[in-house]
Amino acid sequence: GAGVSQSPRYKVAKRGQDVALRCDPISGHVSLFWYQQALGQGPEFLTYFQNEAQLDKSGLPSDRFFAERPEGSVSTLKIQRTQQEDSAVYLCASSLIRDTGANVLTFGAGSRLTVL
Amino acid sequence: SQKIEQNSEALNIQEGKTATLTCNYTNYSPAYLQWYRQDPGRGPVFLLLIRENEKEKRKERLKVTFDTTLKQSLFHITASQPADSATYLCALDGGYSTLTFGKGTMLLVSP
Numbered sequence: 451g452a453g454v455s456q457s458p459r460y461k462v463a464k465r466g467q468d469v470a471l472r473c474d475p476i477s478g479h480v481s482l483f484w485y486q487q488a489l490g491q492g493p494e495f496l497t498y499f500q501n502e503a504q505l506d507k508s509g510l511p512s513d514r515f516f517a518e519r520p521e522g523s524v525s526t527l528k529i530q531r532t533q534q535e536d537s538a539v540y541l542c543a544s545s546l547i548r549d550t551g552a553n554v555l556t557f558g559a560g561s562r563l564t565v566l
Numbered sequence: 567s568q569k570i571e572q573n574s575e576a577l578n579i580q581e582g583k584t585a586t587l588t589c590n591y592t593n594y595s596p597a598y599l600q601w602y603r604q605d606p607g608r609g610p611v612f613l614l615l616i617r618e619n620e621k622e623k624r625k626e627r628l629k630v631t632f633d634t635t636l637k638q639s640l641f642h643i644t645a646s647q648p649a650d651s652a653t654y655l656c657a658l659d660g661g662y663s664t665l666t667f668g669k670g671t672m673l674l675v676s677p
Contacts, residue, residue: 454609483664492572492655492667493610506664541609551661552598552617557609 452476454558456542462564463532471527471561473542482525483555484517485541493541499525532565539563568594568666570658576672579646587641587671589656597661599632599639604653604670614641615659646675 455474463469475482480501485493486509495509501522510517514533519525529536539562543555570591579585589599598617602610616623616632616639623630629642643650653672657665 485667490669492669495664495666498664543609547662550617552600552615553659553661553663553665554600554612554615555602555610555665556612559607559609 456558468530473525475544479544481545483543487539534565537565570668572668573671578674585643585646589639596658598659600657602655648675651675
């Protein structure tokens with residue numbers, strides 16, 4: 451597609467429910483990133499894929515968070531047993547790392563998760 | 567660990583003036599520094615990047631400076647317009663790696 455597509459745009463979950471957030475990156479972008487953005491804060495890195503390989507998951511806050519990208523295109527971020535502190539906007543971004551090494555990200559509009 | 571700081575308070579300026587936003591960082595030597603714009607309810611949008619060996623970069627009404635000695639980048643918008651009102655994020659780019667973002671500075675341009 452023309453841009454990075456995320457769904458759902460809004461998700462309300464009761465505490466303890468599992469949620470799944472989907473990201474459809476720009477076609478041909480091998481790198482895919484997930485960031486978490488709390489209200490009034492900048493995006494915080496969660497995890498990074500290159501094709502289907504998850505190269506860095508150091509930002510995932512707990513083992514309740516899990517991400518996958520099985521075929522190297524669409525990615526899903528899953529949060530199990532949601533807690534109120536998980537409430538945030540989850541941003542997906544994809545990129546082509548340039549020959550120079552600069553990593554310019556194209557973001558989706560985000561999925562806003564509210565945990566009650 | 568690396569730390570990145572941006573003006574925490576909103577910057578209010580009048581239309582036509584130059585807006586200057588600051589980004590300071592510590593404990594890191596990025597290969598690049600990037601600036602993004604974020605509007606409410608939207609994801610960040612890339613504006614400009616500057617390399618560690620560049621002092622200044624321009625794009626239309628935007629200008630970015632990068633001082634690796636001071637560990638600081640300044641982002642200028644000249645002849646500001648109300649449509650420039652948004653949150654501006656700076657990000658450290660180590661090259662072939664993930665980006666680390668600051669908290670952002672909200673810019674409000676009044677007519």
